[in-house]
Amino acid sequence: MSDLPIPVKPKSRFRLALESDLFYTFRRSPVAMVSAAVVVVLVLSAIFAPLIAPTNPFNPASLNLMNGFTPPMTPNAFTGDSFLMGTDDQGRDVFSTILYGMRISLFVGVAAVFFAMVLGITLGLISGYVGGWTETIIMRTADVQLTFPSILVAMLIFGIAKGVTPVEYRDQMAIWVLILAIGLSDWVQFARVVRGATLVEKNKEYVQAARLIGRTPGAIMLRHILPNVLSPVLVIATISLALAIIAEATLSFLGVGAPPTQPSLGTLIRIGQGFLFSGEWWILLFPAITLLALALSVNLLGDWLRDALNPRLR
Amino acid sequence: MADPVLSIRDLSVEIPTRHGIVRPVDGVSYDIQAGEILGIVGESGAGKSMAGNAVIGLLNPPAHISKGEIWLNGQRIDHLKGDAMRRLRGKEIGMVFQDPLTSLNPLLRIGDQLTETMLTHLPISRAEAEKRAVAALEEVGIPGAAERVNSYPHEFSGGMRQRVVIALALCAEPSLVIADEPTTALDVSVQAQIIALLRRLCRDRGTAVMLITHDMGVIAEATDRVAVMYAGRLAELGPVRDVLTHPQHPYTHGLMASTPLASQGKRRLHQIPGAMPRLDAVPDGCAFNPRCPHATDKCRQAPVPRVSNGQAACWYPLVDEKVI
Numbered sequence: 001m002s003d004l005p006i007p008v009k010p011k012s013r014f015r016l017a018l019e020s021d022l023f024y025t026f027r028r029s030p031v032a033m034v035s036a037a038v039v040v041v042l043v044l045s046a047i048f049a050p051l052i053a054p055t056n057p058f059n060p061a062s063l064n065l066m067n068g069f070t071p072p073m074t075p076n077a078f079t080g081d082s083f084l085m086g087t088d089d090q091g092r093d094v095f096s097t098i099l100y101g102m103r104i105s106l107f108v109g110v111a112a113v114f115f116a117m118v119l120g121i122t123l124g125l126i127s128g129y130v131g132g133w134t135e136t137i138i139m140r141t142a143d144v145q146l147t148f149p150s151i152l153v154a155m156l157i158f159g160i161a162k163g164v165t166p167v168e169y170r171d172q173m174a175i176w177v178l179i180l181a182i183g184l185s186d187w188v189q190f191a192r193v194v195r196g197a198t199l200v201e202k203n204k205e206y207v208q209a210a211r212l213i214g215r216t217p218g219a220i221m222l223r224h225i226l227p228n229v230l231s232p233v234l235v236i237a238t239i240s241l242a243l244a245i246i247a248e249a250t251l252s253f254l255g256v257g258a259p260p261t262q263p264s265l266g267t268l269i270r271i272g273q274g275f276l277f278s279g280e281w282w283i284l285l286f287p288a289i290t291l292l293a294l295a296l297s298v299n300l301l302g303d304w305l306r307d308a309l310n311p312r313l314r
Numbered sequence: 315m316a317d318p319v320l321s322i323r324d325l326s327v328e329i330p331t332r333h334g335i336v337r338p339v340d341g342v343s344y345d346i347q348a349g350e351i352l353g354i355v356g357e358s359g360a361g362k363s364m365a366g367n368a369v370i371g372l373l374n375p376p377a378h379i380s381k382g383e384i385w386l387n388g389q390r391i392d393h394l395k396g397d398a399m400r401r402l403r404g405k406e407i408g409m410v411f412q413d414p415l416t417s418l419n420p421l422l423r424i425g426d427q428l429t430e431t432m433l434t435h436l437p438i439s440r441a442e443a444e445k446r447a448v449a450a451l452e453e454v455g456i457p458g459a460a461e462r463v464n465s466y467p468h469e470f471s472g473g474m475r476q477r478v479v480i481a482l483a484l485c486a487e488p489s490l491v492i493a494d495e496p497t498t499a500l501d502v503s504v505q506a507q508i509i510a511l512l513r514r515l516c517r518d519r520g521t522a523v524m525l526i527t528h529d530m531g532v533i534a535e536a537t538d539r540v541a542v543m544y545a546g547r548l549a550e551l552g553p554v555r556d557v558l559t560h561p562q563h564p565y566t567h568g569l570m571a572s573t574p575l576a577s578q579g580k581r582r583l584h585q586i587p588g589a590m591p592r593l594d595a596v597p598d599g600c601a602f603n604p605r606c607p608h609a610t611d612k613c614r615q616a617p618v619p620r621v622s623n624g625q626a627a628c629w630y631p632l633v634d635e636k637v638i
């Protein structure tokens with residue numbers, strides 16, 4: 001057989017991405033594009049909060065108690081200062097606290113999902129590939145954990161962790177404990193999905209071939225199986241991110257999450273709801289709307305991704 | 315004759331089940347010489363693939379080798395464990411699987427799969443492995459090999475993919491290739507090409523081939539010797555011409571007679587009455603006796619003689635019985 005001249009033009013990765021089916025369905029879905037835009041705007045404003053925020057809400061020197069309870073877009077009666085979303089009881093600009101609060105919410109959400117993902121993928125791969133007693137122990141643990149509501153598991157872990165940390169480190173550690181608690185309550189679904197996909201992949205002949213040529217189980221799991229089970233993981237990770245942000249807000253709202261010195265959106269809502277019935281509605285409303293927009297758009301994006309990656313639902 | 319590349323002696327594989335122990339491979343012995351192609355033929359469930367899996371050490375528990383020996387290049391490999399087994403079988407045995415759709419990792423470029431295999435077993439640099447990957451693809455007749463190493467498996471047709479699988483099986487220069495139904499998933503027109511390719515490459519390199527198939531056409535076309543398996547046992551073993559044209563075992567005779575041939579025009583195909591016994595209910599004596607037209611009481615009681623080359627496992631081998 002001779003070498004036929006096959007015109008293969010190498011395409012750049014960017015070009016390939018633009019021509020992919022995924023990008024095509026993205027362009028055809030208004031919901032996906034709007035929620036992606038909202039997510040991008042919110043994430044960017046969280047990242048660049050120090051540049052965008054008019055004041056630094058954590059710098060006591062920039063606060064003026066006289067500015068307390070200024071309604072949105074109205075000049076303060078004493079100082080004449082005006083705030084986009086009003087101020088809280090201590091004269092902190094609500095808009096600035098939301099920007100800073102979103103940083104914490106997003107950081108905790110992303111880090112918790114990442115932690116849950118790494119843990120879940122590892123345990124799922126191992127139990128799917130190795131099988132036997134290892135699998136039984138890991139998956140039964142997962143089943144037991146599923147019988148508890150995840151917010152309860154998170155509170156339990158948070159409580160235990162708080163109990164063992166020394167008092168002076170508690171506020172610093174609160175964020176990390178929160179990540180640990182949410183991550184540990186969330187690994188189960190990653191493990192289940194990865195295990196299921198691994199069971200399918202490990203019987204395919206390319207895995208047999210890799211076993212035959214003498215790759216170690218670790219190399220087979222990482223190089224051959226993991227990339228082939230990642231697409232459902234991507235979907236779960238996106239939807240989990242929305243859930244993790246809400247879980248963080250719930251914990252903070254219940255007072256077991258981010259401390260008032262580092263308020264997340266949930267903490268802001270908890271603080272705000274104290275003023276709801278005395279007429280200062282803006283302290284509650286704006287953080288709540290932000291949380292809603294963030295969680296909803298991430299969730300819608302995850303929904304779209306699930307449909308887009310599953311050819312049968314298209 | 316030189317020492318065989320692969321030598322299987324009285325091999326049995328057992329699977330304990332709740333209905334008792336079943337023996338999908340029962341006392342099978344054969345050799346394969348360097349450069350020789352041995353065809354293993356039989357119905358589904360006759361133990362063809364099980365024997366192959368036992369050789370490469372990929373039996374899935376609880377299946378295990380219960381008896382017998384496997385020798386590869388003068389080294390006994392059936393009792394090797396873990397690392398030693400992994401190194402040896404990967405280096406010395408290449409495998410061509412049935413379904414080229416699933417025997418390549420869909421997310422790795424084929425060049426990467428080739429270099430991965432070579433780097434695992436050959437003492438060569440990455441650059442050298444990449445060069446050899448291109449050469450390997452050229453050798454199996456992939457046009458534009460230099461560009462195609464960067465393609466993913468889904469960019470190939472089924473026949474081309476099977477060529478890649480053959481390149482993959484041969485790239486680490488094994489002394490034995492096990493091809494488990496390599497053409498079953500392919501179009502008839504492509505089958506002949508793939509068989510011819512496998513035959514040519516193995517002849518050139520002196521690689522021994524165990525070709526597992528249920529397709530008599532493939533056997534006739536490609537193999538030097540053929541082993542017929544029935545219910546986990548060897549029914550007949552011999553040079554392919556003798557076995558196909560003058561089968562000694564009634565089962566082989568039935569198998570040949572039930573192969574459709576275009577030259578015969580319209581006629582009813584011969585059928586072997588009954589079905590292969592379930593592996594947990596293999597009859598005493600000769601496993602084929604309930605379906606055999608020549609069976610006697612001796613066949614129903616005494617275990618049949620074991621087969622060696624050019625013989626059938628039968629008390630009353632057919633003499634000069636032409637099939638066609």
